[in-house]
Amino acid sequence: MVEPLLKVEGVRAYYKLGRVFVRAVDGVSFEVNEGEVLGVVGESGCGKSTLSNVLMMNLRKPLVLVEGRVLFKMGNGFLEISSLGREEVKKRLWGKEMAVIPQSAMNALMPTIKVRKYVEHLAESHNIPKEEILEKIRIRFQEVGLDPVWLERYPFEFSGGMRQRAVIAIATLLNPQLLIADEPTSALDVVNQKIFLKVLMQMKKRGIVKSIVFITHDIATLRQMADRMVVMYAGKVVEVSPLEEMLRKPLHPYTKGLLDSVLTPEPEVKDRGITTIPGAPPNLIDPPTGCRFHPRCTYAMKVCREKEPALVEVEKGRKVACFLFTEEIA
Amino acid sequence: MFKVMFKPLLKNRKFLIGFSVFLFFLVLGLFGPIFYRVDPTEMTWNHEKPPSREHPLGTDTYGRDILAQLIHGIRSSLYIGFLSAIISLTIGTFVGTFSAVKRGVVDETLMAITNIVLTTPSILVAILIASYMRVRNVEMVALILGLFQWPWFARAIRAQLMSVMSREYVYLSVMAGYSDLRLIFEDLIPTIATYAFMSFVLFINGGIMGEASLSLIGLGPTQGISLGIMLQWAVLMEAVRRGLWWWFVPPGVSIVAITASLLVISTAMDEVFNPRLREE
Amino acid sequence: MASKQMLRYLFRRFLFLFVTYVVATTVVFLLPRVIPGNPLSQLLSNLSMVAQANPEAIRAAERALMEEFGLGKPWYVQYVEFISKALRGDLGTSITFYPRKVLDLIVPVLPWTLVLLLPATLVAWILGNTLGAQAAYRRNTWVDKGVLTTSLVVSQIPYYWLGMIFIFLFGVRLKLLPTQGAYSQGVIPSLTFSFFVDVLRHYILPFLSIVVSAMGGWAIGMRLMVIYELGSDYVLFSETLGVSDKRIFKYVFRNSLLPQITGLALSLGSILGGALITEIVFNYPGTGYLLFRALTTLDYPMIQGIFVILIASVYLANFLVDFIYAVIDPRIRIGQEA
Numbered sequence: 001m002v003e004p005l006l007k008v009e010g011v012r013a014y015y016k017l018g019r020v021f022v023r024a025v026d027g028v029s030f031e032v033n034e035g036e037v038l039g040v041v042g043e044s045g046c047g048k049s050t051l052s053n054v055l056m057m058n059l060r061k062p063l064v065l066v067e068g069r070v071l072f073k074m075g076n077g078f079l080e081i082s083s084l085g086r087e088e089v090k091k092r093l094w095g096k097e098m099a100v101i102p103q104s105a106m107n108a109l110m111p112t113i114k115v116r117k118y119v120e121h122l123a124e125s126h127n128i129p130k131e132e133i134l135e136k137i138r139i140r141f142q143e144v145g146l147d148p149v150w151l152e153r154y155p156f157e158f159s160g161g162m163r164q165r166a167v168i169a170i171a172t173l174l175n176p177q178l179l180i181a182d183e184p185t186s187a188l189d190v191v192n193q194k195i196f197l198k199v200l201m202q203m204k205k206r207g208i209v210k211s212i213v214f215i216t217h218d219i220a221t222l223r224q225m226a227d228r229m230v231v232m233y234a235g236k237v238v239e240v241s242p243l244e245e246m247l248r249k250p251l252h253p254y255t256k257g258l259l260d261s262v263l264t265p266e267p268e269v270k271d272r273g274i275t276t277i278p279g280a281p282p283n284l285i286d287p288p289t290g291c292r293f294h295p296r297c298t299y300a301m302k303v304c305r306e307k308e309p310a311l312v313e314v315e316k317g318r319k320v321a322c323f324l325f326t327e328e329i330a
Numbered sequence: 331m332f333k334v335m336f337k338p339l340l341k342n343r344k345f346l347i348g349f350s351v352f353l354f355f356l357v358l359g360l361f362g363p364i365f366y367r368v369d370p371t372e373m374t375w376n377h378e379k380p381p382s383r384e385h386p387l388g389t390d391t392y393g394r395d396i397l398a399q400l401i402h403g404i405r406s407s408l409y410i411g412f413l414s415a416i417i418s419l420t421i422g423t424f425v426g427t428f429s430a431v432k433r434g435v436v437d438e439t440l441m442a443i444t445n446i447v448l449t450t451p452s453i454l455v456a457i458l459i460a461s462y463m464r465v466r467n468v469e470m471v472a473l474i475l476g477l478f479q480w481p482w483f484a485r486a487i488r489a490q491l492m493s494v495m496s497r498e499y500v501y502l503s504v505m506a507g508y509s510d511l512r513l514i515f516e517d518l519i520p521t522i523a524t525y526a527f528m529s530f531v532l533f534i535n536g537g538i539m540g541e542a543s544l545s546l547i548g549l550g551p552t553q554g555i556s557l558g559i560m561l562q563w564a565v566l567m568e569a570v571r572r573g574l575w576w577w578f579v580p581p582g583v584s585i586v587a588i589t590a591s592l593l594v595i596s597t598a599m600d601e602v603f604n605p606r607l608r609e610e
Numbered sequence: 611m612a613s614k615q616m617l618r619y620l621f622r623r624f625l626f627l628f629v630t631y632v633v634a635t636t637v638v639f640l641l642p643r644v645i646p647g648n649p650l651s652q653l654l655s656n657l658s659m660v661a662q663a664n665p666e667a668i669r670a671a672e673r674a675l676m677e678e679f680g681l682g683k684p685w686y687v688q689y690v691e692f693i694s695k696a697l698r699g700d701l702g703t704s705i706t707f708y709p710r711k712v713l714d715l716i717v718p719v720l721p722w723t724l725v726l727l728l729p730a731t732l733v734a735w736i737l738g739n740t741l742g743a744q745a746a747y748r749r750n751t752w753v754d755k756g757v758l759t760t761s762l763v764v765s766q767i768p769y770y771w772l773g774m775i776f777i778f779l780f781g782v783r784l785k786l787l788p789t790q791g792a793y794s795q796g797v798i799p800s801l802t803f804s805f806f807v808d809v810l811r812h813y814i815l816p817f818l819s820i821v822v823s824a825m826g827g828w829a830i831g832m833r834l835m836v837i838y839e840l841g842s843d844y845v846l847f848s849e850t851l852g853v854s855d856k857r858i859f860k861y862v863f864r865n866s867l868l869p870q871i872t873g874l875a876l877s878l879g880s881i882l883g884g885a886l887i888t889e890i891v892f893n894y895p896g897t898g899y900l901l902f903r904a905l906t907t908l909d910y911p912m913i914q915g916i917f918v919i920l921i922a923s924v925y926l927a928n929f930l931v932d933f934i935y936a937v938i939d940p941r942i943r944i945g946q947e948a
Contacts (some may be wrong), residue, residue, distance in 0.1 A: 056850060064898040094854030108847035110861050112868070112940055154940045171851065446630045451924050453878020458638065461905055462645045482876075535766070543769060546887050557706050561771065565891060570774045572788050573782045582771040589766040597762060597830075608755055 004031035005080065005178055005211050006055065011052045011068030012127045013252035022284045024063075029311065032178065032211050034073075037204065039226030039243065040215045041258060048215045049103070055213065056098060057081045057089040057195040072179075075086050095126060098175040101200075103183045104166040109155035115166060116151040119173070123146065126174065133173065140169040142173065143206070144199045163191035168199055168305035172208050183216055184189050184324040193221065201225055219258060223247070228317075234292040236281050237311055240319040251320040291323070299324060345602070348594030355588050359408045362401035363501045370555055381576050388576035391567045399555050400580050407538050407557040408588070410472045414537030415530050417476025418483065423526065426478065428489030434513035441488070444481045452478030453543055460549035470550045475540040476533075483529045490522060524603045528596040535589040542585055555580040616936050616943045623932045627925045633943035634921050635696045638914050639689055642819045644919055664811065670708060670763055696808045699913030706907045712915035720919075721895035726813070731818035731874075734830025737821070743863050745829065746836035753813070757829055765826030769884040770891045773819035780815060788812050790893040820885055831873060835866035868939050878924050 009029050013023040024047040032055075042048050050063065059065055065100050071078040072093065077270060081089050110118050123133035138148040143166040155160065164184065172179060180254050181200065185193045203209050209233050216222060218233065222229065222243070231239040239252040250256045266298065282288055288295055294304040303323050311321040339345045374393035381388045425444060429437040437529035455476045460466060519545070544550050546556025546565065564570065564578035683691075695702070701712040738761075745757035781789035793808045836931065839845065839862045848858050886898030893899065897916060904912035936942045 058850060090849065090852055093852075094850055100847070100850040102843060102847050102850070104843045105847075107843040110844045110848065112865055113861075114940075121857050122851060122853055125852055125857060154944060156941055157944065167847070348687055371772050445626065446633055448876065449627070449630050449879075449928060450634055450921065451882060453880055454636070454917055454920055454924075455634075455882030457901075457905075458913065459641060459645075461908075461910075461913050537902065539766075539768060543770075543887055544884060546770060548905060549891060561774075566776075570777050570891070571782060572779065575778055578771075580735075582768070583775065585771070586763065586767050587699075590763045592768055594762050597758075 002033045002036070003073070005073050006032040006035045007071040007187070008055070009069045009070075009071070011054055012066040013050060013059070013063060014056070014066050015062045016064055017052075017285075020285050024284055024288060025054055026284075026287075028054075028068075028235075029072075029233075030237060030240055031064055032213055034210050035204075036227040037214060037225050038214060039148045039222035039229045040223065040232060041217065042232035043230060043258075044217055045284075046232045048217075048232050051232070052100065052180050052213070052215055054098060055092065055180055056140060057084065057086065057180075058094075059086055063326055064281060070164050076323075079305050095176065097176055098178040098180065099171040099174070101164075101167055101171050101179065101184045103179040103186065104287050104301055105184055106187055109163065111155055113172075114152055114154055117288055119151070122173065125149075125227060125235075128174075129257065134271075137169065137173060140173060141166075143193070143202065144169045144208045149168075161188060161195060164188060164192065164196050165199055167198075167204065172203050175330050177210040178213065179211070180213045181215065185216070185221055196219065197225060227280065230259065235284055238293065238321050239321075240311070242317055245318060251274075251314065251318065251325060252293075252322050253299050253324070254293050257296075258263045262304065273327055293323075332543070337592060339474045339599065344599035344604055345593055346592045348598060351587055351591035354593065355404055355584065355591070356408065358401060359405035363405065365443040366398060366401055368395045370394060370402045378574055378577075380574075382488060387580055388574075390563060390565075390569075390574075390577055391540045396560075396576060396580060399560055400557075400584065402555045403560050403581060404584055405556040406468055406542055406551070406554055407546060407585070408534075410468055410475070410541045410551075410556065411534040411537035411588075412541070413469065413472035414476035414479065415533035417473060418479040418536070419526065419530050421477070422480035422483035422529070423487060425484040429488045430491035437488075439610070441485070444484050447478060448481035448485075450478075453540065456540060456544060457547065457549060460544055464552075466550070466552050468556075470539055470555060471544060471551050474539050475544075479533055479536045483526075483533075485528070487522065488527065490525065524599065528599050531592045531596045535592050538589055557585050613944060619930075619936055619942055620933060623839055623929060625667040627929055629920060631900060631925055633647055635693055635918060636689075638696075638917060639692045640881025642910065643685070657776060657777055669774075696918055698757070698928065701918060702911040704912045704915075706902075706904065706909040706912065712912050715912065715921075716897065716916060719895060719897050720901050722894060723885065723889065723898065724819070726816055726889070726894065726896060727882065729880075730817050730885070731824065734821045734824035735828055735870070735874055738825040739832040739867060740823070741866055742829035742834075743836050743859075743866065746840065747859060749837065756831075758833065761826035761829040761833075764823060765830060767826075769820050769821045769823050770888075772817060773888050773891045776815045776819055780879060781931040782943045787813075792895050812894075816888055816894055820881075820887055824884075827877075828870065832866060832870055835869055837860055840865045868935070871935050871938070875928045875935075878927050880932075882924060 003193065003230075005325055011024040011028050012023070013315060018048055028048070028051065028165060030038075031270055040048050053059065053063065054065070054070065057065075057070060065082060068082065070082040070250065072081050073079075074097070081093065084092070109115065115138075119133060119137045122131050123130050134151075136150065141151065143147045146162060146165055146169065150166070151160070155163060155166070170231050184200075185196055189197060197264075200214075204212055208224070214222060216227055228244045229239070229243050230240075231252060233254050239246070239255050240249070241251065241255075246255065259327055282292060282295070288305075290298070290306050291300075291304040291309050292302040297304065301323060307323075309318050309321045309323050309326065312326060313319050314325045371394060374389065374395075376385065376389045376393045379389045379393075383469050385395050387400060389395060390399075402562055406556075425440050429440045452475075455478055459474050460471070463470065471585060484529060505571060516521065541556055542558035542561060545556055550556060550558050550562065558581075560581040561578060563580075564574070567574075567577075569577040614844050699714070700714060704710050704712050704715055706717060741757055742761070745754040750756050756789065777789045780786045788811055789792065790812075792812050793805065794812075797805065797808060799805060845858055845862060848861070886896075886901060888894070889896040889898030890902045897920065901913070904907075
């Protein structure tokens with residue numbers, strides 16, 4: 001029986017810019033189950049980075065939660081973290097229950113102190129004895145393939161790939177249940193990407209983290225690790241599927257387009273040939289009416305322009321928001 | 331382009347305040363002498379009189395009218411400020427652009443010179459040069475000041491040009507197939523124009539301050555009146571210790587008001603145009 | 611601790627400052643020789659008019675001038691002599707105080723300038739940075755707006771004019787503090803408590819004028835640096851790890867302070883310029899006051915000497931700041947690809 005670790009229910013999170021809103025996350029619902037790697041894909045500017053902030057409840061001024069709830073499993077029940085203030089969530093969950101591997105892990109470490117010092121500060125903030133955490137980081141460094149002597153170095157002495165691994169080691173130091181990786185591989189070369197993904201998966205296998213949310217624009221990286229996929233388009237979730245099934249048979253036209261546009265084709269998609277999705281993602285201040293994908297969709301019908309499709313389960317464990325799959329087609 | 335540029339500025343309260351204050355002094359300097367027709371050099375028997383109806387800001391030791399001096403002083407101080415700013419901006423743009431475009435040895439030489447001038451205290455060099463000149467007109471003072479203000483601007487322009495050229499410029503021209511000329515006008519110039527304008531404003535400040543400093547130690551323009559020269563006279567005649575506040579307060583207030591308003595203008599522009607500072 | 615990279619960095623900085631010093635002295639050498647109107651010959655004729663009563667003295671001064679500027683010798687001989695003298699610290703003979711050496715005249719006034727300038731600059735730097743950081747941390751609150759607005763205005767007040775205002779307010783009107791000099795007239799400097807108090811009372815106003823008006827600029831700069839730094843990746847990452855706000859603020863403060871140290875090095879010159887003029891306004895017996903006397907009497911060897919000394923001090927201070935920077939910033943201490 002799969003148990004959800006984190007539940008997102010009808011969340012709308014907008015950037016308030018003067019009088020207009022950027023609807024970066026607009027009515028999104030899904031779960032992150034215990035023990036799974038959930039991939040979130042979409043083009044840049046579709047709201048996936050905003051989503052990572054929403055999962056953490058890391059909301060800062062222009063970004064506000066307009067509607068919906070975010071629930072996180074604590075003990076036997078769920079804690080509604082969306083009802084707590086940012087400071088409260090930070091104090092109770094960040095680092096301990098959930099952690100982020102940021103987009104720019106290259107500069108994520110405090111540059112002018114030694115890594116050991118930084119780890120000590122982390123311990124101090126969480127009221128953990130220094131010796132205990134230093135012992136832990138030494139082991140963790142070895143686990144990610146870094147010699148613990150590097151703890152006595154400054155971040156700028158590390159190479160790019162090493163920095164990324166150091167960031168994983170530090171982010172997972174307090175054994176958070178949920179790890180959110182936000183485009184962590186975009187700055188790495190192929191070799192370092194491979195190492196990075198391996199290290200990340202090991203963290204899960206060893207049970208250091210329970211679940212991983214992996215946010216990326218590149219399906220190819222997810223193929224090797226994700227269990228389920230959430231496909232986002234223009235602030236909305238358009239499809240939720242187990243990875244293998246989605247690769248075999250994508251439902252939403254946008255998912256099809258994404259799979260077809262993958263630059264390093266996998267066997268499943270190779271025979272479909274490489275195409276790109278025509279047009280650019282819509283601006284999120286004034287999104288298209290009806291289904292947001294309709295201006296770029298080759299299957300667009302009249303109803304797509306007028307009504308918004310709901311996310312409905314069409315097969316077991318597969319949800320899609322498209323009129324091609326709902327009764328309303330008639 | 332200008333519409334896009336100025337609209338957000340006109341909504342910024344800081345900018346409006348700064349601009350109004352500056353405009354006030356600009357108008358005072360430009361048109362003041364036309365409406366207040368008192369000769370600032372004319373000596374009268376009213377020595378060191380506090381403000382009265384006859385002399386709104388009082389008189390100095392020789393019975394000269396302070397308000398008339400102030401108006402003419404603002405005028406030439408602004409003139410010196412503008413002139414030295416134009417000189418600094420020209421040298422800085424030239425050095426920065428040349429460095430960025432030519433690279434290599436030219437770049438290294440120019441940057442070495444820039445760093446030498448940057449490290450050397452400009453006001454001291456200005457004092458030294460001015461001390462060798464027996465006659466200094468307003469333009470010469472502006473030149474002496476303008477010659478040493480440019481280095482930080484040249485360095486910034488060079489850095490900006492290099493980053494623009496290495497990223498957007500090449501990338502976009504390849505990707506979008508735009509003509510180089512179009513990119514220069516649409517991307518390069520606007521990026522630098524805002525920065526150059528902000529720097530120009532600060533250069534004016536440097537010129538006005540520099541003139542005041544030089545004048546105070548007797549190295550200002552040898553003819554005419556400036557805000558610095560007013561202060562110099564006040565110091566020479568011990569106006570401060572004798573409590574003649576109407577003599578040394580107005581020129582100082584004018585210097586601070588003009589330079590602070592310009593600084594506010596430049597700060598407001600930075601807040602509006604610099605994405606890292608934008609508040610919303 | 612002093613790694614190879616750090617030594618290399620310091621050596622490069624030293625070399626640069628040395629070259630800069632040679633260039634500056636070359637300018638000092640060239641100026642009287644290229645500026646039209648030859649001020650030196652004018653000076654000579656001036657001298658003969660002023661000092662007619664004492665032909666002996668005028669001839670001596672004339673000889674001194676010829677000697678000082680090496681006039682009559684080929685220019686390259688003049689140049690080599692000049693540079694080697696400047697590097698040895700031989701600054702020539704004063705005309706006004708003939709036959710006293712320029713260096714002997716500068717050395718006794720230099721401490722007054724240093725005692726005024728150094729503490730005032732440091733205090734202004736520390737206060738300004740603290741204020742700016744606090745403002746940035748409370749961005750868009752009334753604290754921030756108050757600090758920014760005040761700083762924008764205050765930073766544009768010339769030290770010496772603030773000095774005038776202070777003299778007028780606290781000296782003339784309120785009669786709280788003395789209005790000029792470094793100690794009361796007629797008092798003989800001694801190592802007594804009462805003399806110390808006297809000096810302190812004279813010190814307050816010039817000190818405050820520099821501190822108050824210099825503070826604003828540092829506050830503005832620091833506020834901007836901290837705002838930039840608060841948006842940087844390491845801050846965001848530390849937050850998501852639950853590092854305490856206090857600790858993050860310490861990081862930000864530390865990293866924002868580093869550029870401010872460079873800023874201090876670069877603005878030493880203009881701070882010095884402002885302080886010299888402040889001395890003149892206060893009749894404070896420092897280098898500025900001596901320079902003023904030299905300028906009014908056109909004592910060129912003295913003007914040049916003061917210039918060379920001051921400029922060398924600025925470079926030296928620059929080097930010191932470089933050194934401190936290298937010690938504090940591990941990126942320079944350990945070396946990082948530029």
